[in-house]
Amino acid sequence: MKKVLIEARDIHFAYDEKEILKGINLAVYEGEKIAVMGSNGAGKSTFFLNLNGVLYPDRGEILMEGKRIGKKELKELRKRVGFVFQDADSQIIASNVRAEISFGPMNMGLKRDEVIKRVESAVEYMDLKGFEDRAPHYLSGGEKKRVSIADILAMKTEILIFDEPMAALDPVNSENVEKILSRLHSDGKTIITATHDADFAYRFADRVIVFCDGNIIADGGPWEIFKKSEILKKANLKKPAVMTIWEALEKSGAVKGNCPKTPEEAAMAIIARNK
Numbered sequence: 001m002k003k004v005l006i007e008a009r010d011i012h013f014a015y016d017e018k019e020i021l022k023g024i025n026l027a028v029y030e031g032e033k034i035a036v037m038g039s040n041g042a043g044k045s046t047f048f049l050n051l052n053g054v055l056y057p058d059r060g061e062i063l064m065e066g067k068r069i070g071k072k073e074l075k076e077l078r079k080r081v082g083f084v085f086q087d088a089d090s091q092i093i094a095s096n097v098r099a100e101i102s103f104g105p106m107n108m109g110l111k112r113d114e115v116i117k118r119v120e121s122a123v124e125y126m127d128l129k130g131f132e133d134r135a136p137h138y139l140s141g142g143e144k145k146r147v148s149i150a151d152i153l154a155m156k157t158e159i160l161i162f163d164e165p166m167a168a169l170d171p172v173n174s175e176n177v178e179k180i181l182s183r184l185h186s187d188g189k190t191i192i193t194a195t196h197d198a199d200f201a202y203r204f205a206d207r208v209i210v211f212c213d214g215n216i217i218a219d220g221g222p223w224e225i226f227k228k229s230e231i232l233k234k235a236n237l238k239k240p241a242v243m244t245i246w247e248a249l250e251k252s253g254a255v256k257g258n259c260p261k262t263p264e265e266a267a268m269a270i271i272a273r274n275k
């Protein structure tokens with residue numbers, strides 16, 4: 001049995017008077033790949049900020065490996081949970097890429113040698129060699145995204161939260177980010193990512209969580225979640241294209257069993273059946 005890394009228990013959070021999170025319960029297990037979905041304004045980003053200790057819940061609690069995180073432990077929480085902002089421009093602060101990536105590890109109070117080592121390894125991981133002296137704000141959208149991910153990798157947190165990491169990226173850069181997320185997962189990280197892309201969530205995640213108006217209204221395997229039309233309707237979600245085709249074929253008796261993750265895999269399964 002996998003262990004629970006981080007847990008949210010009945011989290012309530014309000015900006016000013018308006019309650020945004022209305023009792024969120026979620027246990028994240030080590031090594032999971034979770035896609036968080038739901039309409040704009042449903043509370044996903046606010047929840048993430050509560051999970052990594054930037055915001056503190058009004059009610060309820062966050063537990064890290066069973067230990068309750070009080071206001072004094074927020075720094076500890078930030079050392080274990082990294083958060084990549086949706087908008088790289090609101091995350092990036094330094095005037096060159098090296099200083100930018102150094103910022104997190106320096107803030108953690110690490111020794112200079114260790115900071116240098118971490119920056120080098122994050123630069124390499126994110127394919128940013130040669131960019132070290134460049135000004136982040138003059139980089140392309142895809143490059144900025146890579147810098148904002150390198151920022152967080154340099155802190156070596158075991159949990160990585162990505163807030164709509166493909167938003168505003170072109171298809172090639174989106175694919176690149178997806179590969180990075182998969183690679184981080186194979187390297188042992190626990191991944192939580194918000195996304196509006198049902199095709200991506202379906203092929204990438206092993207668990208899908210659906211937010212609606214400050215509550216979690218569904219939590220389960222991608223196939224199980226995307227099969228439920230009432231959930232899709234309530235949260236304004238689209239069904240993955242591969243599932244739409246698969247279900248039509250299933251109805252006509254042309255295929256059987258769980259829908260494959262991608263159109264390519266589905267095509268192979270259909271060809272194999274008709275041989």
Ligand code: ADP
Pocket residue numbers: 015016020038039040041042043044045046047211
């Ligand atoms: P999502 O990420 O699902 O789109 P958010 O968590 O960003 O949702 O937003 C949830 C609600 O909280 C929205 O109605 C938004 O306007 C509000 N909100 C977000 N950030 C702030 C803030 N800093 N101050 C006041 N209201 C906010």
Ligand code: MG
Pocket residue numbers: 044045046086163
């Ligand atoms: Mg958001």
